[in-house]
Amino acid sequence: MAEIANPSVSIQNLSLNYGAVSVLQTLNLDIAEGEFIVLLGPSGCGKSTLLNCIAGLLDISKGRIFIKGKNVTWEEPKDRGIGMVFQSYALYPQMTVEKNLSFGLRVAGLPKEEIAKRIARAAEILQIEPLLQRKPSALSGGQRQRVAIGRALVRDVDVFLFDEPLSNLDAKLRSELRVEIKLLHRRLENTMIYVTHDQIEAMTLADRIAVMKGGVIQQLDAPQTIYNRPVNRFVAGFLGSPAMNFIEGQLEAGDAGAFTADGVSIPLDRYEFDKDRGSAGKPCVFGIRPEHVAFGDAAKAMPFTAESAVEIVEPMGSDTLVWTKLGGRNFSFRVEAEKTLRTGDPIRIGFDPARASLFDTPSGNRL
Amino acid sequence: MSDQAVSLSVPSGAAHADALGPSGPKPRHIFSRRNIFLYGTLIVAALYYLLPLYVMIVTSLKGMPEIRLGNIFSPPLEITFEPWVKAWSTACTGLNCDGLSRGFWNSVRITVPSVILSIAIASVNGYALANWRFKGADTFFIILIVGAFIPYQVMIYPIVIILREIGLYGSLSGLVIVHSIFGMPILTLLFRNYFTSMPEELFRAARVDGAGFWGIYLRIMLPMSLPIFVVAVILQVTGIWNDFLFGVVYTRPDTYPMTVQLNNIVNSVQGVKEYNVNMAATILTGLVPLVIYFISGRLFVRGIAAGAVKG
Ligand SMILES: Nc1ncnc2c1ncn2[C@@H]1O[C@H](COP(=O)(O)OP(=O)(O)OP(=O)(O)O)[C@@H](O)[C@H]1O
Numbered sequence: 001m002a003e004i005a006n007p008s009v010s011i012q013n014l015s016l017n018y019g020a021v022s023v024l025q026t027l028n029l030d031i032a033e034g035e036f037i038v039l040l041g042p043s044g045c046g047k048s049t050l051l052n053c054i055a056g057l058l059d060i061s062k063g064r065i066f067i068k069g070k071n072v073t074w075e076e077p078k079d080r081g082i083g084m085v086f087q088s089y090a091l092y093p094q095m096t097v098e099k100n101l102s103f104g105l106r107v108a109g110l111p112k113e114e115i116a117k118r119i120a121r122a123a124e125i126l127q128i129e130p131l132l133q134r135k136p137s138a139l140s141g142g143q144r145q146r147v148a149i150g151r152a153l154v155r156d157v158d159v160f161l162f163d164e165p166l167s168n169l170d171a172k173l174r175s176e177l178r179v180e181i182k183l184l185h186r187r188l189e190n191t192m193i194y195v196t197h198d199q200i201e202a203m204t205l206a207d208r209i210a211v212m213k214g215g216v217i218q219q220l221d222a223p224q225t226i227y228n229r230p231v232n233r234f235v236a237g238f239l240g241s242p243a244m245n246f247i248e249g250q251l252e253a254g255d256a257g258a259f260t261a262d263g264v265s266i267p268l269d270r271y272e273f274d275k276d277r278g279s280a281g282k283p284c285v286f287g288i289r290p291e292h293v294a295f296g297d298a299a300k301a302m303p304f305t306a307e308s309a310v311e312i313v314e315p316m317g318s319d320t321l322v323w324t325k326l327g328g329r330n331f332s333f334r335v336e337a338e339k340t341l342r343t344g345d346p347i348r349i350g351f352d353p354a355r356a357s358l359f360d361t362p363s364g365n366r367l
Numbered sequence: 368m369s370d371q372a373v374s375l376s377v378p379s380g381a382a383h384a385d386a387l388g389p390s391g392p393k394p395r396h397i398f399s400r401r402n403i404f405l406y407g408t409l410i411v412a413a414l415y416y417l418l419p420l421y422v423m424i425v426t427s428l429k430g431m432p433e434i435r436l437g438n439i440f441s442p443p444l445e446i447t448f449e450p451w452v453k454a455w456s457t458a459c460t461g462l463n464c465d466g467l468s469r470g471f472w473n474s475v476r477i478t479v480p481s482v483i484l485s486i487a488i489a490s491v492n493g494y495a496l497a498n499w500r501f502k503g504a505d506t507f508f509i510i511l512i513v514g515a516f517i518p519y520q521v522m523i524y525p526i527v528i529i530l531r532e533i534g535l536y537g538s539l540s541g542l543v544i545v546h547s548i549f550g551m552p553i554l555t556l557l558f559r560n561y562f563t564s565m566p567e568e569l570f571r572a573a574r575v576d577g578a579g580f581w582g583i584y585l586r587i588m589l590p591m592s593l594p595i596f597v598v599a600v601i602l603q604v605t606g607i608w609n610d611f612l613f614g615v616v617y618t619r620p621d622t623y624p625m626t627v628q629l630n631n632i633v634n635s636v637q638g639v640k641e642y643n644v645n646m647a648a649t650i651l652t653g654l655v656p657l658v659i660y661f662i663s664g665r666l667f668v669r670g671i672a673a674g675a676v677k678g
Pocket residue numbers: 018021023041042043044045046047048049050197
């Protein structure tokens with residue numbers, strides 16, 4: 001990734017400890033102007049902590065934070081030019097929607113006309129005009145979330161922070177609001193930092209995704225790169241549903257090399273090694289996504305093919321997931337929903353190793 | 368299927384049983400064993416508490432000759448309010464003979480400022496402890512909790528000396544200070560726990576919105592904490608109004624609170640025991656906490672915080 005010339009948010013060597021517990025370790029992150037960045041990771045990996053550090057709601061242990069080129073490490077949240085949307089919405093229950101939206105502006109002592117103007121604009125963008133005089137308790141979940149976004153919107157800030165804003169909503173509403181947030185970003189062109197553990201949200205919204213684990217950013221890249229070229233086994237396994245197939249084995253010597261495991265040998269001449277492939281006999285893990293596996297006649301054209309038998313069939317509506325065995329491991333692949341396969345049917349599968357990922361077993365890093 | 372068809376044809380809400388078995392709400396029997404047991408216990412418990420009250424009211428409405436007859440449960444033959452008037456305005460308590468009225472106003476002058484002062488300070492304490500984790504907050508909190516368990520008797524004499532040194536001994540303001548201090552540990556604990564149970568994100572949202580320590584307290588937290596303030600008021604009003612120990616130790620006869628005066632009336636050794644006056648005086652003294660209970664019970668508005676978070 002090229003250096004970002006004028007980062008909107010720049011986090012330098014950020015560490016945060018709770019007593020002896022270290023949650024974030026020397027974390028570096030540069031976010032470009034107008035970029036939509038998603039922090040993705042399993043529960044407890046420090047996503048919210050990082051977001052709260054950026055917002056100034058937690059005292060950091062080490063490092064610096066810059067927003068718009070200004071060092072805000074010691075600034076109060078209100079002076080950082082950020083707006084934040086919380087997972088639980090955190091609307092002030094005793095205030096009407098209008099008062100909720102205007103609270104920050106009233107605290108800042110803005111003139112009445114200005115407040116009215118900003119509320120009108122936010123209400124128009126989020127289509128909550130009819131709700132302005134209601135209390136939060138009289139709103140649905142989706143409406144509350146919209147008001148919470150509105151509260152960040154009226155503050156006219158450079159950077160938006162979202163902490164799992166959609167995780168309390170049902171699946172249908174979540175996908176609707178996801179689109180709305182994407183449209184909102186296109187319209188406002190603010191920098192947005194969005195925390196989620198939902199990979200669909202991450203893939204659909206992000207310009208770049210930062211995959212985190214244990215307080216460390218594992219990979220920071222465009223969604224497609226993260227999906228197709230994960231830097232380590234954790235990232236490969238965390239993204240994708242159904243998950244990537246992993247087969248454990250070792251590297252074989254040869255002109256181009258091959259991967260062998262329990263009776264299968266996969267040629268690696270088409271695989272793009274990241275770095276030096278290392279010595280023969282090196283233990284490694286071969287990974288391929290279920291949707292990159294061809295089946296039946298299509299498999300014949302693939303550089304690697306194998307015969308196997310159907311074990312389990314899982315219809316998922318849009319397509320069907322089929323489980324079989326390869327290299328002694330459970331192996332899944334996707335077929336169109338119309339295909340009728342039954343347990344025990346003999347099948348031919350095949351794939352292109354160029355689409356696969358190979359990881360070093362001890363370190364888990366991509367080869 | 369047929370089962371469903373049948374139950375649909377029955378008017379909803381009506382109990383109904385036929386060949387297909389029970390349907391609709393289960394019928395309840397008023398004289399079921401459970402009900403008899405439940406209401407029986409409740410009635411006995413209620414009688415247990417109401418009987419003494421009945422005796423007090425009845426006795427306070429009788430004249431002395433009637434009381435001497437000895438039927439404490441019989442209703443008054445001739446209702447008289449004389450004992451009430453006497454208890455309020457002319458009964459002798461030690462040196463003064465102006466009844467409980469003096470003590471009543473003293474108690475009001477003690478209770479009102481003590482309640483306001485202690486709740487105001489304790490709520491800010493609790494808010495600071497819950498939301499602004501300042502350095503040493505935990506130590507401070509532990510000291511407060513320990514304070515709640517120290518028996519009052521241990522501190523009585525040192526406080527006498529302190530009050531004497533600052534010149535407040537025997538005055539109402541001295542007693543107000545004492546009550547405020549002693550209410551502090553339990554009230555702070557109460558408020559801290561309440562504020563801790565409020566969603567942390569609400570507090571964070573207010574900080575992002577730019578509100579400071581007092582802004583968040585006054586504009587976000589206070590409006591959401593009516594229930595806990597009602598609880599605190601009940602605790603403090605009854606506690607301070609009913610206090611006897613501090614009243615008798617830290618005040619002088621002309622600043623005695625009502626409870627001390629009541630004691631002096633009831634336990635006076637001169638003359639005949641005027642049971643009717645004693646009963647009237649006791650009821651008068653207990654009236655204030657009683658009224659507080661009745662009023663504030665209605666104020667227990669629940670769900671003030673509803674709608675703040677998901678739901
Ligand atoms: N006050 C605290 N004291 C000690 N450890 C804490 C404290 N707050 C959070 N942690 C730890 O910090 C880690 C990161 O927490 P954080 O809330 O950032 O996780 P997260 O990635 O947002 O997870 P989730 O997806 O569940 O929200 C967790 O392991 C948590 O146990």
